[in-house]
Amino acid sequence: MIQIQNLHFGYRKKKIFTGLSLQLEAGHIYGLLGKNGTGKSTLLKNMAGLLFPKQGTVNVLGFTPGKRQPAFLQDIFMVPEEFHLPDVPIEYLVKYHAPFYPKFNEDQFNRYITEFDIPRSTTLQKMSYGQKKKVLISFGLACNTSVLLMDEPTNGLDIMSKSQFRKVIAGGLDENKCIVISTHQVKDLESLIDRVTIIDEGRILFDQTVDNITRRLSFHISFDSDEIKQALYREPSLRGSAVITRNTQGDESKMDLELLYKAIVLNGNAIQSVFNA
């Protein structure tokens, strides 16, 4: 669905990607993680055709995104971190924007709006940032595009909205869609994504499915000093130490995305060795 080959990109003197390759398939929610300034948003913009690769190829749904052909644009939707919505009521958004997306489903949109508890009586510009973002997320999901790109979608959402967001996104995925969520708020996506891709210094540092991660790694709290010493990653917590160890017993543990992220950034080789074995 999305193939990126040997992507080189930079802003003037600052190089962001120097040969990044990545392949994303339909039916998955990808979590794109990384520090600030590592190129998460830039990668999404390259996928959407808002930025053009300096070298290498980006292929999305069989199109070259940079050509911005209408057939491509009507099958991809992006929820940027900073976005603009026109100063019109929600009904206008449906009436004048939705016709550009052939798979738009108005019932679905209304359901999301109700679920997110968005007032319909006001225009979009008079809504709070969080409300506007929820309208955009609802609209993006209701467009039923094959590719949905989201850049820091949970920024500005309150606790209840984050939970609604996870529910709505999980319900909006099907085998024909590919959802890519870029974020540094890893906790918000923990239960949502099924593949973790971590970018650092313009390259893919880690790229594994959640199934694979939980099959090979164990996330738990340990009081055993030997286990803590031998852990792939450890972090003191109020109750013992939070550790990541090899999952040798075949136990199922819940992935702690924040812990995994820190482990990969700080002790990437040890973690990678588990997957390379």
Next chain:
Amino acid sequence: MNSVFYLKRWSLYISKHWNENKKKYLLSLGAIGGLLILWYSFLMMVNGDHPISGEIQVITYYVGLFLTGCLYASLIFSDLSDGPKGIQYLLLPASILEKLLTALLFGVILYFICYTVIYYVVDFPMVQLSNSILKTVAEQENKTPYPAEKVANVFVSWKDGDNIFIYFLLAYFAAQSIFLLGSVYFVRFQYIKTLVSGLVVFLILVFFVHKVLGLFMPQGGFFQPFTAYRVFDETKGSLSIKLPEWLSSMLIFLIKYSLAPYLWVVTYFRLKEKEV
């Protein structure tokens, strides 16, 4: 479905554009009307003889058209320099041609028509008002009233068998297309930057023609306005060198009618390569 132009998609885009911008457009036209009323009122206050003469009306029309039309053109693609708006603009599923044609429809054609309508909506009653005030004042002062001013036709003025206002309009559309291109090229302060760049290009051109070309040309100068060259020779007198008639006509035709469309095409390609 055509990826370059599809009528149904274009009509959807026009409808979306109008519904999102109608408030802004109507307010802008109202503001132009208000400024025209203020300007004519000011003239009536400071000039007791011929406050709104035909000449003043024509100058008002064209100065207003150039200033507001170019300002508006420089704002047409300003969304592209605003990240979030630019993303929304570029990712909306319509082709670049459809987006550009919409910009030209609203910014060039409809703006010109609406400005002209607003101008006459203000001009007509203001000229009548001015005539009536002058007549009343003359009656009160027992003076012979000045002949009443007429509403000027801003499109037709014959001089040497040529309608000179056509040149004003062609110059306007060319200038507006420069500002339209500037609105895609420059990220900030599009109006000022386009104005300065246009002036710089013009000055370079003048310098090139007079100073650089002058080094290679015999003593003399261009005339008619540039398709002929008059050589001044102290011994032989003056001698004119003209381009062949067909070439001269073609050049003049191209400069008159193709500058604006050419710049629209450049704008199209610039839009295609625009990144946010």
